[in-house]
Amino acid sequence: MSAILSKKDEELFDTLRIMEEMSNGEFEKKFENIIEYMEEVYMQDSNDWSIMSSAGKDSALVLHLVMTMLKRLSPFQRTKKVHVVSADTRVETKVMTDFLLKNLDLIKKNSVGLNIHVHLVQPDIKNSFAWNVIGKGYPYPEAKSPFQWCTSKHKIKPMDKKINELLKLQTNSKNNHKLTMLLGVRLDESKRREASINAFADKDNDFFAKHTTYEDVRVYHPVKYIQTSDLWAFLSQHCELAWGLPYDELFEMYSDGKECPIFTSEKEKADACGKSNSRNGCWTCLYAGREDKMLQTLISKGHDEVEYLADFKRFLYDTRNDVRYREPISRKEIKAIIKEDNTFQLNLFEDAFASESELSFKHYKRADKSHYVPGGLTFELRLKLLQKLLWAQEGCGYELVSDEELNAIIQTWDEEGYTIDLEDDFIPVDHQTDGVLCLKPNGEINLKETTIHQRVFSIDIKFEMPLDDIADYLKKRQAITQKSYYCFLNYQEYENFNYVNNVLTFIVSDLFIDTKEEALEALCNYLFPISEEIDIMFENEIVRSGQIFLDVCEDVLTKYQDTPNSPEYQFLNEWVHNSKSLSKKITAALNESAS
Structure with a gap:
């Protein structure tokens, strides 16, 4: 109470000062x-x-x-x-x-x-x-x-x-x-x-x-x-x-x-x-913040149409930090990966006498992004934002996005490989969120800011692809499906076998997914589509057999990598390198399917 009175007293003294200054000129x-x-x-x-x-x-x-x-x-x-x-x-x-x-x-x-x-x-x-x-x-x-x-x-x-x-x-x-x-x-x-x-x-x-x-x-x-x-x-x-x-x-x-x-x-x-x-x-x-005093003031003064703007802003605010709507790799990171690929050179002194498997192991592009540092907004959200903005524009009755801006958006999406239907996609839709899923920098769920009620699953998927191929593959899947899953990037390696593969930990959370098995199925359907153009040996479960192969590697290679003189080690070493040819065929099939 004293703070309020003090402020009133200050205003009173200020008013008296002005009155006195006005009277004396x-x-x-x-x-x-x-x-x-x-x-x-x-x-x-x-x-x-x-x-x-x-x-x-x-x-x-x-x-x-x-x-x-x-x-x-x-x-x-x-x-x-x-x-x-x-x-x-x-x-x-x-x-x-x-x-x-x-x-x-x-x-x-x-x-x-x-x-x-x-x-x-x-x-x-x-x-x-x-x-x-x-x-x-x-x-x-x-x-x-x-x-x-x-x-x-x-x-x-x-x-x-x-x-x-x-x-x-x-x-x-x-x-x-x-x-x-x-x-x-x-x-x-x-x-x-x-x-x-x-x-x-x-x-x-x-x-x-x-x-x-x-x-x-x-x-x-x-x-x-x-x-x-x-x-x-x-x-x-x-x-x-x-x-x-x-x-x-x-x-x-x-x-x-x-x-x-x-x-x-x-x-x-x-x-x-x-x-x-x-x-x-x-x-x-x-x-x-989420609620805007400026907009609420206008609404309270009778500008009812402003509620459409306020609703769009709440949707923008809620989805901005939702991990389900953020890219796993930023544009800056992709450019760095491409630059590294373009500037790669063999070291004639160190690599001259190395075997093919040693060179492959040494120069394999490892995925290493275990902390939560998200990229841009996913295309799925960008399309929803556009439809929500068109809905707000229709509701408020005046222009919020110009035709010139819409044409620029269409051109940008086309350059990124996204195919849209103007009649089906460029329509007003009142999208709403099912809550927000936020993560801490260490990848843990931010319980303070997370508001969703459904379960959240972490699914590990192993890839023999190097990082640049993974980035390219994920972009192709995003362009085709217009969907994206956030993932943490890591790798596992067995130096004695000159063997390494990347591991992507995907975050899956959906109202209609209740078990980890359902989450894995949804993710595999997204990552490994069945295509009639691929030979029958690579279809369906065979396409996913690369995952089975890598899972087996993880179990047995860990067990025997410290016993290089054992018969088991010699057999596994030969088996790993012979099996790589099959894995490469699977990888090629996946890339062909994605494109």
Whole structure:
């Protein structure tokens, strides 16, 4: 209770302070000083200004002060171009997008003669949410993600492109900058924001800062020392802001003080995007958790269609870390395997006198990934996400994924070898989860985050294929079945016999699988399909006989590998190498079946 009273007391004292400053003229003078200094900075050189505007309260204050300053100048003094740059991530809510577009239209309409130019930037298709998550299968960043790629792709890259365009338009300057960028950041926003602002502040004038990316861009923080309470008190004195937006509309959007502010570099994003459970921002953002305050607020205010967006986000959140929807090998790992294969060379000194079996054992590509480090999203989930998004789009009544994005997704899937039927696959479906299966880094089930009720089985499958062939084989099976099972990769070897094979431990969990035998049958049907094109000796159980062979090897080779002089060892050694020819035929048959 004391903490609540303390906060109320603080707000009361702040209100009394503002009232006193208004009565003695200090409050008005505070903002008048900002405008006067803005004019001084404006007149210092001929290089353009850019105002990075999110249409939020902070950038609104900056734009209002700039336009007030410009209106006081004579037309002959307004020689500098002022660029208002805003970003649309393609995944803003319709309420936010409409609000942003209304602001930009009003700025264009009511800035005639002020030399103000309006720019709206968007991510291109390859930087959009739909193409990256659904098309390519990149997991959407969440609070625990080490790399917040969504911010870079959706906001920073489009902004960088526009900044570069503006820089090219500037003439050579005698100053150390070609462009002055105005940002509405304030020390009062948060301790982290304060530290970020001060870290790059100019030592001679702390209203200015170095841009973390562009050496010839000067950053100007005109409202750096303005408190949030002062901001609202000042803007509330105006029925309309300088470009004609009613003050009440701005207050309605941002009165809780929480927003995803605009920023212009990788170093700033940790202090901004998605960190505050904001009232505006990307509706797909997972940083706020499974339930999104922004979406729930819109729903509570009568935007019933937003419930479709909230339901899609919950599905995205639940499936993102579900092991059943994650690839066992990442694209980066596959590239490394291919690179290693392409750069392989025999060592003429070490390998010159080695036997074929010794060379095979030495250079066999062993699978070694026993910890849980998942790859991207499986195609099975990506298709479900697309169908769920189409369902949400149909339900909310406005566009969530463009035709251009859909065409890019189709092309990407085709390049990966997935065959889809536009009539049967590109349909709205309200997919739901049966719970979540999460693993710890050591491969154990994360009981805290797992919510499924069915049993989970670990099934070991042995392959004589080297790792590169396994990776290729699994991709073929995924392309044909449009399904995937996560697996841990390991190997077992018997050095005395120059024998080694890979072991994949698959995770199987399904509502309709109750026993380990059923799990093994489902997995074998997935891995080892029966094909009429394969000779009868390799069909059905014969195809799977490679597994039986490897199981036998594990039992008997372990028993006799330490007795090289025994008759049993000599017999087994000959038997293993003679049997490899049959195993190779089985492997070839499997590959032919998969393709």
